Amino acid sequence: MVEARINESRCWGWLMQLAELTDPERPWTRRAFSDRHAEGRQWLAARMREVGLTTSIDAAGNLIGRLPGSEPLPRTVMVGSHSDTVAGGGRFDGIAGVIAGLEIAATLKEGATRLRHPLEVVDFLAEEPNEFGLSCIGSRGMAGALDESMLARTNPAGVSLREGLVAVGAGTAPHDAAIRHDIAGFFELHIEQGPVLEQEQRDVGIVTHIVGIRRLAVIFEGQASHAGTTPLGLRRDALVASARFVMDLRQSLEDIRDRQPFVIATVGEIHIAPNAPNVIPGQAKLTVDLRSDNAAALGAWTDRVRALAGAAAAAANVRLSECRVLSASEPAACAPDLAIQLRAAAEELGLKQRDIVSGAGHDAAFLARVAPSAMLFVPSRGGLSHSAEEWTEPAELGKGVATLFRAVRRFDSECDRARD
Amino acid sequence: MVEARINESRCWGWLMQLAELTDPERPWTRRAFSDRHAEGRQWLAARMREVGLTTSIDAAGNLIGRLPGSEPLPRTVMVGSHSDTVAGGGRFDGIAGVIAGLEIAATLKEGATRLRHPLEVVDFLAEEPNEFGLSCIGSRGMAGALDESMLARTNPAGVSLREGLVAVGAGTAPHDAAIRHDIAGFFELHIEQGPVLEQEQRDVGIVTHIVGIRRLAVIFEGQASHAGTTPLGLRRDALVASARFVMDLRQSLEDIRDRQPFVIATVGEIHIAPNAPNVIPGQAKLTVDLRSDNAAALGAWTDRVRALAGAAAAAANVRLSECRVLSASEPAACAPDLAIQLRAAAEELGLKQRDIVSGAGHDAAFLARVAPSAMLFVPSRGGLSHSAEEWTEPAELGKGVATLFRAVRRFDSECDRARD
Numbered sequence: 001m002v003e004a005r006i007n008e009s010r011c012w013g014w015l016m017q018l019a020e021l022t023d024p025e026r027p028w029t030r031r032a033f034s035d036r037h038a039e040g041r042q043w044l045a046a047r048m049r050e051v052g053l054t055t056s057i058d059a060a061g062n063l064i065g066r067l068p069g070s071e072p073l074p075r076t077v078m079v080g081s082h083s084d085t086v087a088g089g090g091r092f093d094g095i096a097g098v099i100a101g102l103e104i105a106a107t108l109k110e111g112a113t114r115l116r117h118p119l120e121v122v123d124f125l126a127e128e129p130n131e132f133g134l135s136c137i138g139s140r141g142m143a144g145a146l147d148e149s150m151l152a153r154t155n156p157a158g159v160s161l162r163e164g165l166v167a168v169g170a171g172t173a174p175h176d177a178a179i180r181h182d183i184a185g186f187f188e189l190h191i192e193q194g195p196v197l198e199q200e201q202r203d204v205g206i207v208t209h210i211v212g213i214r215r216l217a218v219i220f221e222g223q224a225s226h227a228g229t230t231p232l233g234l235r236r237d238a239l240v241a242s243a244r245f246v247m248d249l250r251q252s253l254e255d256i257r258d259r260q261p262f263v264i265a266t267v268g269e270i271h272i273a274p275n276a277p278n279v280i281p282g283q284a285k286l287t288v289d290l291r292s293d294n295a296a297a298l299g300a301w302t303d304r305v306r307a308l309a310g311a312a313a314a315a316a317n318v319r320l321s322e323c324r325v326l327s328a329s330e331p332a333a334c335a336p337d338l339a340i341q342l343r344a345a346a347e348e349l350g351l352k353q354r355d356i357v358s359g360a361g362h363d364a365a366f367l368a369r370v371a372p373s374a375m376l377f378v379p380s381r382g383g384l385s386h387s388a389e390e391w392t393e394p395a396e397l398g399k400g401v402a403t404l405f406r407a408v409r410r411f412d413s414e415c416d417r418a419r420d
Numbered sequence: 421m422v423e424a425r426i427n428e429s430r431c432w433g434w435l436m437q438l439a440e441l442t443d444p445e446r447p448w449t450r451r452a453f454s455d456r457h458a459e460g461r462q463w464l465a466a467r468m469r470e471v472g473l474t475t476s477i478d479a480a481g482n483l484i485g486r487l488p489g490s491e492p493l494p495r496t497v498m499v500g501s502h503s504d505t506v507a508g509g510g511r512f513d514g515i516a517g518v519i520a521g522l523e524i525a526a527t528l529k530e531g532a533t534r535l536r537h538p539l540e541v542v543d544f545l546a547e548e549p550n551e552f553g554l555s556c557i558g559s560r561g562m563a564g565a566l567d568e569s570m571l572a573r574t575n576p577a578g579v580s581l582r583e584g585l586v587a588v589g590a591g592t593a594p595h596d597a598a599i600r601h602d603i604a605g606f607f608e609l610h611i612e613q614g615p616v617l618e619q620e621q622r623d624v625g626i627v628t629h630i631v632g633i634r635r636l637a638v639i640f641e642g643q644a645s646h647a648g649t650t651p652l653g654l655r656r657d658a659l660v661a662s663a664r665f666v667m668d669l670r671q672s673l674e675d676i677r678d679r680q681p682f683v684i685a686t687v688g689e690i691h692i693a694p695n696a697p698n699v700i701p702g703q704a705k706l707t708v709d710l711r712s713d714n715a716a717a718l719g720a721w722t723d724r725v726r727a728l729a730g731a732a733a734a735a736a737n738v739r740l741s742e743c744r745v746l747s748a749s750e751p752a753a754c755a756p757d758l759a760i761q762l763r764a765a766a767e768e769l770g771l772k773q774r775d776i777v778s779g780a781g782h783d784a785a786f787l788a789r790v791a792p793s794a795m796l797f798v799p800s801r802g803g804l805s806h807s808a809e810e811w812t813e814p815a816e817l818g819k820g821v822a823t824l825f826r827a828v829r830r831f832d833s834e835c836d837r838a839r840d
Contacts, residue, residue: 192649229614243666250657264651277688289647
C-alpha cells in the first residue's frame with residue numbers, strides 16, 4: 001500500500017470554502033432545493049472533476065463523483081454525506097463527510113494511484129428536514145425507501161417532490177433507477193453532534209449503531225378554570241399531569257442509565273392552553289422523541305411512555321386523550337466488517353478511539369439497507385450542532401479523514417479478493 | 421321595615437337584556453372602552469333613570485345612579501359591580517351585581533319608599549383586564565389608587581388612559597375628584613366563579629376576605645442541545661426543571677390543604693425554547709399566580725416559590741435566571757359589620773349560607789380601602805367563569821338579590837343612628 005497522506009490544510013480549506021456558500025443573512029444556511037444549495041453543488045462538482053472524478057446526478061438527486069478502479073471489479077466503494085444544512089446550521093454537519101471523500105480522491109490522484117474498486121464520492125440530497133417534510137431524500141432513493149406517496153408530497157409553493165427532483169437535475173428516469181445493489185461498502189464521516197468524544201478526549205468514534213426514532217404525540221385534556229376560585233381537590237390541571245409525566249419519564253431513563261441497549265427520550269415540545277397566568281391549564285400537548293439502537297427496546301419504551309402518560313393523567317384527574325406514534329424509523333446496525341477496518345486504521349495512526357452509538361439519524365442508516373455501511377465520528381466542540389457555533393478543530397478533522405482514508409484502503413485491499 | 425320584595429323575573433330580564441348587548445361574533449363580550457360597552461352603559465343609564473336614579477359619570481369613569489335618602493344623612497350606601505367583560509366571557513360576571521343594585525332601586529320605587537341614606541348604584545369602569553393593561557380602573561379611582569403613571573399608560577393605538585377616561589365621559593376634572601370618603605357601606609353581589617357553593621348546595625356565600633395576588637415570572641436557563649446525542653448526565657433540560665418545580669409547588673399546596681390561611685398557587689403559563697421535538701429545551705419561562713387572604717402568607721409563599729424554583733433548577737443542572745414579582749395586590753378583609761347583615765338577611769330568608777374567601781380579585785377589594793365593604797356570592801354552575809358557559813339559575817340569582825336587598829335595608833336602618 002502506497003503511504004499516501006491526506007492533506008489536512010487542503011481539506012480544511014475546501015471545507016471552509018463550501019461553508020462560506022451560505023445565505024448571507026443567516027450563516028450557515030444552505031437549504032436543500034435552494035439556489036444556494038445548487039451553487040454549493042456546482043462548486044463541489046467542479047472540485048470533483050479537478051481531482052479526476054466523473055460527475056453525475058442520479059435519479060434520486062444525489063451528486064456522485066466516480067473514479068474507476070484499477071481492477072475490473074463490479075462493486076463500488078462509496079464515501080460521502082450531504083451538503084445541505086438546516087436553517088442557521090453550522091459549517092460541519094454534512095459537508096465534513098463529503099469533503100472527506102473529495103480529499104481521499106485528491107490524495108489518490110496526487111499519488112497517481114487508484115483503489116482496486118471504483119470509488120464514488122457522494123453528496124446525498126436533502127438529508128436535513130426541508131420544505132417537503134421528508135429528510136434523507138437522496139439516501140432513501142438509493143436504498144429503495146422513496147415511495148410514490150413521498151414523491152407526491154408538495155412544498156408550500158405546491159411543487160411536488162417529483163418535480164423538485166427534476167429541478168435539481170435528477171432527470172426524468174423512474175426514481176427507482178437510483179437504487180443500488182453494487183455497493184461493496186459505504187463509509188460516512190460525520191461530526192459527532194454530541195459531547196462524548198470531547199468529554200472523553202477521544203479522537204474518533206466508531207459507530208456501532210444508528211438509533212431508530214419514534215415521535216409520539218401525548219395530549220392531556222383537563223379543565224381550564226379560574227386560578228383563584230378552583231379548590232385544589234377540584235382541579236384538573238393538564239400542566240400538572242405533564243409535569244408528572246416529564247419527571248417520571250426522566251426517572252425511568254435514570255433507572256437504566258449506562259445500561260444496554262441504548263435508550264434516550266426527550267420531551268422537547270409542549271403547548272398548553274389557554275396558557276394564561278390566571279387560568280388553570282385545560283390542555284397540554286407534548287411531543288416525545290424516543291430513540292434506541294434496538295428495535296425491541298423502541299417498542300417496549302413506546303409502551304412505557306403510554307403507561308407513564310396514563311398514570312400521570314390519572315394522578316392529576318385529567319384524561320390522556322392521545323398517545324400516538326407520529327413517525328417511526330428503525331435502528332440500523334453498522335457493518336462489523338467495515339467497523340473493524342476503521343478501528344484498525346485508528347489504531348495504526350495511534351489515535352484514541354471508542355465505539356459509539358449515533359443518537360442522530362444519518363444517510364448511512366438508509367444505505368445500511370442495501371450495503372455494508374459504517375460511520376466515523378469526529379469531536380464536536382461542546383457537543384453543539386445545528387448551530388452557528390458548531391466547531392471541530394482542523395487537526396481533529398484531519399485525524400478523522402486520515403482514519404477514513406486508511407480504513408477505505410484497507411477495506412478496498414481485502415474486499416472481493418478471489419479465494420484460492 | 422316595609423316588606424317590599426324584589427322581582428326575580430324583572431331582575432332576570434334586565435340581566436339578559438344587558439348580556440345580549442355583546443359583540444355578535446364572540447358572545448359574551450363587552451370590553452371596557454369599546455363601543456359595545458358604551459352601548460351597554462346607555463342602556464343601563466336609561467334603566468337607572470326609569471327607576472328614579474339621577475345618573476352621572478365620575479372622574480374615574482364610573483357610571484353612578486343616585487337616589488337621595490329619606491333623612492339628611494351625609495354618608496351614602498353604595499351597591500354595584502361592573503358591566504365590562506373579558507373577551508368571550510359570560511353573562512353574569514360583573515353585571516349581576518349592577519343589575520342587583522338596579523333591582524333594589526326599582527323595588528324601593530315600587531314601594532314608594534327610600535333608604536334613610538342616599539343610595540348609589542354603581543357600574544365601575546374596566547374591572548377586567550383591558551387594552552390599558554390595568555384592571556379595576558374605576559374602583560381604583562374611587563379608592564385613590566389610580567396614580568399618574570397609570571393614567572399615562574397607553575393602549576396599542578397610542579391613546580393614554582387619561583384620554584380614555586375622557587372618552588367614556590369622565591370629564592376633565594382631576595381624576596382624584598373621584599375619591600370618596602362618604603361611603604357608609606359598599607355591597608357587591610357577584611357570581612362565585614368557583615364550584616364551592618354548588619358542590620355544597622349553598623344558596624349564598626358571605627365573603628370574609630378577597631385574596632391578594634402575586635404574579636411571579638420564573639425563568640430556567642439550561643442548554644438547548646440535540647435530543648439524540650446528548651447523554652443524560654450532560655443534559656441541562658429547562659423543561660425537566662420546570663416539571664420538578666410544578667410538581668413540588670403542587671405538593672407544597674397539598675401539604676397545607678384546608679388549613680388557614682387560604683393559599684393557592686397556579687402555573688398557568690409556560691413557554692419553552694426552542695420548543696422543537698428533537699431539541700432539549702434550553703429555556704423555560706413560567707408564570708406563577710399566588711393568592712392568599714393573608715398578607716404575611718403571600719410574602720412567605722413568594723419566598724417558598726423562589727426556594728422551590730432554585731431547588732428544581734439545581735436538581736436539573738440549569739440556572740434559575742429569574743424569579744421576579746411581576747405584580748402584587750394585597751388581600752382585603754370584608755367589613756364584619758356588613759357581613760353580619762348579610763348573614764342575618766340570609767338567615768331570615770331561610771337560605772343555606774357559608775362564609776367564603778374570594779379567590780378572585782374584585783372592585784370591592786379597592787373600595788375596602790376607603791369604605792366598609794362586603795361581598796355576597798351566588799352559585800356558578802360547574803364553577804365556570806370567563807366562559808360563554810357561565811351560568812347561574814334565575815332562582816339562585818333571585819335569592820342573592822333578595823339577601824342583598826334585605827342586608828342593605830338592615831344596614832341602612834342601623835347605621836348612623838344618633839346615639840342617645
